[in-house]
Amino acid sequence: MSQLRFWSFQAIIIFVLGWLASNGLGDYPQTILALAGINIILAVSLNLVNGFTGQFSMGHAGFMAVGAYVGASWTVYFMPLLGTSWTTDALLSQFSMLSALIMGGIVAGLIGILVGIPSLRLKGDYLAIVTLGFGEIIRIFILNIESIGGARGFTGIPRIANMYWIVGGVILTCIFIFRIIRSIPGKEFMAVRDDETATQAMGLSTTRIKVRSFVIAAFFAGVAGALFAHYYAYLNPSTFTFSYSFQVIAMVVLGGMGSLSGSIAAALLLTVLLEVLREAQTYTYYDFRMVLYALILIIIMLKRPSGLFGRKEVWTWFARKKESA
Amino acid sequence: MRALEIKNLSISFGGLKACQNVSLHIDERELVGLIGPNGAGKTTLFNLMTGIYKPTEGHVSICGIRTDRMRPYQITNECRAARTFQNIRLFKDLSVLDNVLVSSHLKVDYGLWDVLFSTKKRQDSEARIEGEARKLLDVFGLDGKRDELARNLPYGEQRKLEIVRALCTKPKLLFLDEPAAGMNDEETAQLMKLIKFIRDEYQIGILVIEHDMKFIMGLCERIYVLDHGQLIAEGRPEEIKKNPEVIKAYLGEEAA
Numbered sequence: 001m002s003q004l005r006f007w008s009f010q011a012i013i014i015f016v017l018g019w020l021a022s023n024g025l026g027d028y029p030q031t032i033l034a035l036a037g038i039n040i041i042l043a044v045s046l047n048l049v050n051g052f053t054g055q056f057s058m059g060h061a062g063f064m065a066v067g068a069y070v071g072a073s074w075t076v077y078f079m080p081l082l083g084t085s086w087t088t089d090a091l092l093s094q095f096s097m098l099s100a101l102i103m104g105g106i107v108a109g110l111i112g113i114l115v116g117i118p119s120l121r122l123k124g125d126y127l128a129i130v131t132l133g134f135g136e137i138i139r140i141f142i143l144n145i146e147s148i149g150g151a152r153g154f155t156g157i158p159r160i161a162n163m164y165w166i167v168g169g170v171i172l173t174c175i176f177i178f179r180i181i182r183s184i185p186g187k188e189f190m191a192v193r194d195d196e197t198a199t200q201a202m203g204l205s206t207t208r209i210k211v212r213s214f215v216i217a218a219f220f221a222g223v224a225g226a227l228f229a230h231y232y233a234y235l236n237p238s239t240f241t242f243s244y245s246f247q248v249i250a251m252v253v254l255g256g257m258g259s260l261s262g263s264i265a266a267a268l269l270l271t272v273l274l275e276v277l278r279e280a281q282t283y284t285y286y287d288f289r290m291v292l293y294a295l296i297l298i299i300i301m302l303k304r305p306s307g308l309f310g311r312k313e314v315w316t317w318f319a320r321k322k323e324s325a
Numbered sequence: 326m327r328a329l330e331i332k333n334l335s336i337s338f339g340g341l342k343a344c345q346n347v348s349l350h351i352d353e354r355e356l357v358g359l360i361g362p363n364g365a366g367k368t369t370l371f372n373l374m375t376g377i378y379k380p381t382e383g384h385v386s387i388c389g390i391r392t393d394r395m396r397p398y399q400i401t402n403e404c405r406a407a408r409t410f411q412n413i414r415l416f417k418d419l420s421v422l423d424n425v426l427v428s429s430h431l432k433v434d435y436g437l438w439d440v441l442f443s444t445k446k447r448q449d450s451e452a453r454i455e456g457e458a459r460k461l462l463d464v465f466g467l468d469g470k471r472d473e474l475a476r477n478l479p480y481g482e483q484r485k486l487e488i489v490r491a492l493c494t495k496p497k498l499l500f501l502d503e504p505a506a507g508m509n510d511e512e513t514a515q516l517m518k519l520i521k522f523i524r525d526e527y528q529i530g531i532l533v534i535e536h537d538m539k540f541i542m543g544l545c546e547r548i549y550v551l552d553h554g555q556l557i558a559e560g561r562p563e564e565i566k567k568n569p570e571v572i573k574a575y576l577g578e579e580a581a
Binding site: 003143176179180183184185186187190191194196197198199200201202203204205206226311 | 371375396397398399401402408410414415416417418419423426427429430431433440441442443444446451454490491494570
């Protein structure tokens with residue numbers, strides 16, 4: 001019964017926030033908010049690998065690209081086989097959207113297994129370089145497939161994702177990742193971060209744990225990609241370069257490695273900041289945007305080296321307040 | 326069946342023979358010590374037994390299962406052998422309770438679905454595992470500190486927690502690597518009591534590596550002495566004390 005209550009509560013939140021976002025905002029703020037939502041999914045899932053498991057992955061945009069292109073191909077090439085109404089009808093297209101999200105996530109997760117098994121035997125810098133390389137391989141691969149647009153970009157994707165999907169994706173991702181890290185198998189991720197030798201001595205295969213965390217992160221990156229594809233209705237391989245991966249890493253580090261609420265806050269902050277700086281640019285002659293962006297990052301990291309939230313979550317802070325009061 | 330049996334074990338790193346032809350055994354529920362001067366090969370032998378090194382020759386079996394080609398985590402899981410470390414290796418940023426929960430992973434009987442949807446199966450199972458972990462912590466007087474981070478415990482309790490964590494994997498054989506290192510006399514005396522208690526309470530075989538002579542003589546039923554990678558003596562504590570080979574290894578030719 002409490003399950004039913006919990007999920008209906010979530011459904012109401014998703015509906016209310018989704019409604020507010022799609023009706024209370026203009027087109028431009030709404031687009032930014034959608035991007036912020038997608039970035040939250042990316043940052044929260046990457047935090048599982050980089051923050052909680054202590055492995056440095058630099059290829060998150062690659063998995064997002066897999067999800068985006070697989071999800072888009074699914075609705076462009078596969079769903080019409082069942083009848084054109086699956087992408088044009090208001091209700092039926094929502095089922096296509098759901099299946100595209102799941103397909104995008106699953107294929108990205110499978111690629112995650114392929115990439116993870118060989119590369120997660122490496123540590124530190126080496127792992128970072130290998131994941132960076134794999135991210136680029138995925139992008140170059142997509143760049144050379146003509147049927148999904150190649151370098152020209154993938155057009156003709158039905159615009160079937162809306163703010164409800166984005167808000168729903170964000171909330172579900174946060175709930176799932178939070179539940180994973182709070183479960184007993186989820187604590188194994190943090191055990192690997194703290195001491196690999198001891199984790200092995202407890203009878204746990206560290207490679208398996210790392211691959212597991214990598215695959216879960218890749219799945220959600222794929223979901224974020226599929227959302228991205230169907231919200232903006234256009235994909236281009238140049239979106240998913242190393243610099244996107246790096247932006248997501250910046251969000252994770254800035255929010256605090258090992259803090260989900262930190263990742264959420266940082267993803268919102270950085271996405272909005274980049275857009276606000278774009279506005280500010282109209283008043284100055286030169287392109288100060290990236291300079292200011294970098295400067296703000298440097299200042300925050302100097303003032304708070306372990307990120308905005310460190311390893312703490314917002315709710316634990318509130319709980320302590322209540323106790324002391 | 327013996328808890329541990331090592332036959333003609335050798336390992337060489339290049340030209341250096343770190344262990345030569347070592348044979349030893351531990352019976353069920355036996356408390357055995359392994360001593361030797363610095364550089365005698367104790368830790369190498371320990372790493373061979375726990376699967377970190379692969380032997381060049383000979384074989385190791387734990388509870389009747391050959392382990393010398395297994396990975397460390399397989400040895401813990403399949404042969405029920407757990408260990409502690411010379412330099413404490415706790416999960417420092419996890420709480421005391423979480424440290425113990427991580428090593429209770431074999432009791433986890435729910436899958437990803439149960440985690441994602443927080444099913445009743447997961448809730449019941451976690452409540453049960455947590456209850457068992459807290460009971461174990463309580464036996465060792467750590468339950469009151471279960472929410473503290475492991476890094477914030479005093480040194481002696483960190484040692485204790487490491488042992489509790491190893492016990493949580495339900496071992497039949499426990500390896501302790503210098504458990505008394507860095508402890509004062511009073512703490513050492515407590516630790517001796519604790520190790521004897523563990524053997525009696527959980528009915529397991531224990532192998533202790535130690536430098537502290539007084540500690541090992543007062544604790545172990547049988548002692549092996551290692552020097553230059555070879556076993557030079559074996560026997561009860563009082564026999565070892567009088568053994569001229571051992572005195573020579575520890576104090577030099579003159580003293581013998």
